[in-house]
Amino acid sequence: MIRAGLIFTGFLIIALLVAVSFALAGEAGQASVEWLGWRINMTGAAALCAVLTLTFVAVSVWRLLLWIIETPARNARARAEVRRKQGAEALAKGFLAAAAGDGSEARRLAQRAAELDQDNPALVRVLAAQAAEAAGDATAARAAYNAMLGFPEMRLAGHKGLMQLALTQGDQHAAIGQAEAAYGLTHTARWAWRALLEHRLELGDWAAALDLVQTALARKIVSPISADRARAALLAASAAAAEEAPKRRGEALDFASQSAKLAPGFAPGVMIAVRLLIADHKSSRAGGMIEHAWKVAPHPALWLAWRDLRNTETPPERARRIEALVALNPNHRESRFLTVEQALLLREPAAARAAARPLIDERPSARVCGLMARVAYAEGAADEARVWMTRGAAAPQEPAWTDLDPQGRAFAYSATDWARLVAAYAETGELIHPRFERRERTLTELPALPPSYEDAAPFADDGSALAYPEGDFGPYDAPTDFGADFGAGEPTPPSKPPPPRRPRRPRLASPPRPAK
Numbered sequence: 001m002i003r004a005g006l007i008f009t010g011f012l013i014i015a016l017l018v019a020v021s022f023a024l025a026g027e028a029g030q031a032s033v034e035w036l037g038w039r040i041n042m043t044g045a046a047a048l049c050a051v052l053t054l055t056f057v058a059v060s061v062w063r064l065l066l067w068i069i070e071t072p073a074r075n076a077r078a079r080a081e082v083r084r085k086q087g088a089e090a091l092a093k094g095f096l097a098a099a100a101g102d103g104s105e106a107r108r109l110a111q112r113a114a115e116l117d118q119d120n121p122a123l124v125r126v127l128a129a130q131a132a133e134a135a136g137d138a139t140a141a142r143a144a145y146n147a148m149l150g151f152p153e154m155r156l157a158g159h160k161g162l163m164q165l166a167l168t169q170g171d172q173h174a175a176i177g178q179a180e181a182a183y184g185l186t187h188t189a190r191w192a193w194r195a196l197l198e199h200r201l202e203l204g205d206w207a208a209a210l211d212l213v214q215t216a217l218a219r220k221i222v223s224p225i226s227a228d229r230a231r232a233a234l235l236a237a238s239a240a241a242a243e244e245a246p247k248r249r250g251e252a253l254d255f256a257s258q259s260a261k262l263a264p265g266f267a268p269g270v271m272i273a274v275r276l277l278i279a280d281h282k283s284s285r286a287g288g289m290i291e292h293a294w295k296v297a298p299h300p301a302l303w304l305a306w307r308d309l310r311n312t313e314t315p316p317e318r319a320r321r322i323e324a325l326v327a328l329n330p331n332h333r334e335s336r337f338l339t340v341e342q343a344l345l346l347r348e349p350a351a352a353r354a355a356a357r358p359l360i361d362e363r364p365s366a367r368v369c370g371l372m373a374r375v376a377y378a379e380g381a382a383d384e385a386r387v388w389m390t391r392g393a394a395a396p397q398e399p400a401w402t403d404l405d406p407q408g409r410a411f412a413y414s415a416t417d418w419a420r421l422v423a424a425y426a427e428t429g430e431l432i433h434p435r436f437e438r439r440e441r442t443l444t445e446l447p448a449l450p451p452s453y454e455d456a457a458p459f460a461d462d463g464s465a466l467a468y469p470e471g472d473f474g475p476y477d478a479p480t481d482f483g484a485d486f487g488a489g490e491p492t493p494p495s496k497p498p499p500p501r502r503p504r505r506p507r508l509a510s511p512p513r514p515a516k
Contacts, residue, residue, distance in 0.1 A: 029043055029044025029045070030042075030043065030044065031043065031044050031046070031047030033047075083116045083117070084116075084117060084119060086112075086116045086117075087112075087113050087115075087116030087117025087118075087119075087120070088117060088120075090109045090110075090112040090113040090116060090117070091109075091113045091117060091120065091123055091124070091127060093109050094106050094109030094110050094112075094113055094127045094131060095127060095130070097109060097131070097134070098127065098130040098131050098133075098134045101134050102134065103131060103132075103133075103134035103135025103136060103137075104135060106127070106130065106131035106134050106135070107128075107131040107132065107135055109127070109131070110124065110127045110128045110131045113127060114128070122148075122151065122153060122154050125144060125147060125148055125154065126148075126154075126157060128140075128144045129141050129144035129145050129148070129161055132144055133161075133165065138165060138168075138169065141161070141165055142162065142165060144161075145157075145158045145161035145162045145165065146158065146162070148161070155185060156182055156185055156186060156189060159178045159179075159181050159182035159185070159192070160178070160182060160191060160192075162174075162178045163175045163178035163179050163182070163192075163195065166178060172199070175195065176195070176196065176199050179191075179192045179195040179196050179199075180192075180196065183196060187219040187221075188219065188220075188221065190216075190221050190222075193212060193215075193216050193221050196212055197209055197212050197213070197216075197423075198423070200212060201419035201422055201423060202419060204237075204241070204415040204418070204419065206234050206235075206237045206238040206241065207238070209230075209234050209422070210231060210234050210235070210238075213227055213230045213231055213234065213426075214227075214231075225429075226426055226427070228262050228263065229262075229263055229266075229425055229426045229429055230422065230425075230426035231258075231259075231262055232258075232259045232260075232262040232263035232266050232269055232425075233259070233263075233266060233268075233269070233418075233421060233422040233425045233426060234422055235255045235256070235258045235259035235262070235269060236255070236256060236259040236266065236268045236269035236272060236418075237415075237418040237419075237421075237422055238252075238255040239252045239253070239255035239256035239259065239269065239272045239273070239276075240252075240268075240272055240411070240413065240418060241415075242255060243256075243272060243275075243276065249276060249279070252272070252276060253273065253276040253277070253280070256269055256270075256272040256273035256276060257273050259272075259273070260273045260289055260292075260293070264292050264293045264295075264296045264297075265293065265296035265297035266297075266425065266431070267293065267297065267299040267301060267302060267403075267410075267411070267431065268403075268410075268411040268413075268421070268431075270289055270290070270293040270302065271299075271301050271302070271305060271410045271411055272411070273286075273289055274286045274289055274290060274302075274305045275305075277289070278305075278308075278309070283309050283310075286305070286309065287306070287309055290302050290305055290306050290309075290325075291325065291328055294306075294325060294328050294329055295328045295329055297431075298329055298332045298333075298334035298335060299334065299400055299403070299431075300334065300337075300398075300400055300401050300403070300404065301403055301404060301410035301411070303325075303334065303337070303338060304404070304408070304410070305410075306321075306325060315345040315346070316345070316346065318345055319342045319345040319346050322338050322339075322341060322342040322345070323342060325338060326338050326339055326342070333359075336355060336356070336358055336359055337359070337367075337371065339355040340352045340355045340356045340359075340371055340375065343355055344374060344375065344378055347378070349375055349378040349379040350379075352375045352378065353375050353379070356368075356371060356372060356375055359371070360372065363396075364391065364392075364395055365395050365396055365397060365398045365401075365445075366392045366393075366395040366396065366397055366398070366445040366446065367397075367398050367401050367445040368395075369388045369389070369391045369392030369395050369445075369446065370388070370389075370392050370444075370445045370446040370447055372388045373385040373386075373388035373389050373392065373446065373447055374447050376388055377447075389446055389447075392445065392446045393446070397436060397442065397445070398445075399433040399436040400431075400433065401442060401443070401445060402433050402435040402436035402440070402442045403433055403435065403436075404442055404443040405435070405440075405441075405442065405443065406441050406442065406443060406444075407443075408443050413434060417434040420432060420434065421434070
């Protein structure tokens, strides 16, 4: 109405300006009106102004009447807008209360939102369900989520809510049923796919899990990289299960080979394939697989398998093989271990100590301490070797080394361990170490050195003496049972002639150190 008044006021001003222009120009003109016996004579300018004035008055009166008539509807719209704003505010505060765990406040706000906001019934139902969950009313929450299933746009949210409610109550079967229903409704329900995958992994159903990964890749729920990692880990788990059955070894080799091809850096899959290939007398193919894996991600189990490919070679020949393996990934930490092994094989203890220096600079693990004990013994420093042995007994283990059990088997995992390994590797691409987490015994990391001592020289006035090893061992005269350390059992001549024996004195014998 105000806008219309402004428009007509503008027209009136323009008409007045025209009339004034006519009057000033001396062209006033004449206008005559006869109505019901009345006759009115006026100038043209006056007639124009009268017509415009009457028109403005008539329009103004008409707009005033319309405004009065529309007042109830206008007030109703204003009240509806106020209710809409109050309902939206109640929804927002209700979701915040539910997120904060204030169930009673969330339920009160949900009821208020239901009364005020008629434009967002879906949000009101979601808030009612979440408020009931926050209040601990499982019956009301289940009823609210079931009500959502009747609306196509809310069905997916209803299934997810029912699944989470079932998981909270420990009803795994009902939760999986809701996840399957949701996964059938849409191709993008990642949460439903994840729930189904975790359930398959928990059951150890690797074939079904592989199918789920394939469908997720087709639906673009997961990236190709994550899908390849998941498939590699699942194939390795399938190979580990099939390896236990003699009649399925061919199937196990097929699974493991596919795993190694998909993810050469996934050591468990590579190691299973290598074991099966060696059992089939295909050492050349196994060696090539180890070399390819070493380029990507070296692992101690790969080195031990590489070492055991040949058992009849001389130390120089094995040293050359080690050099070739180190050259594939020279800057990796595992390659430094092999460089030390190579120097020990060539009877170059000084070079071995120099190569081991970067390993000592970090916090020495039990494995590093065992290696340094061998280096010190190779130099003829038996006391230093025993110091390293003592440090190694209290040093922390290396996570990768714990993948070897006390019998030297690599990745001898249970189905539960494989399930965790698959989930972690698919998600992050990193290898977890279940045995390390459980602090289980592993393949010994310390060499077996002579435990007996004899007195050598007095160091106090009371005749006490320093303790030295019983007998006189050269750097390679000590027993060579170094567990997984390479070179075990190989005859090695002494590097220097033994000194003359001293007269035997009472010895302090220490018992063998118990295995870890």
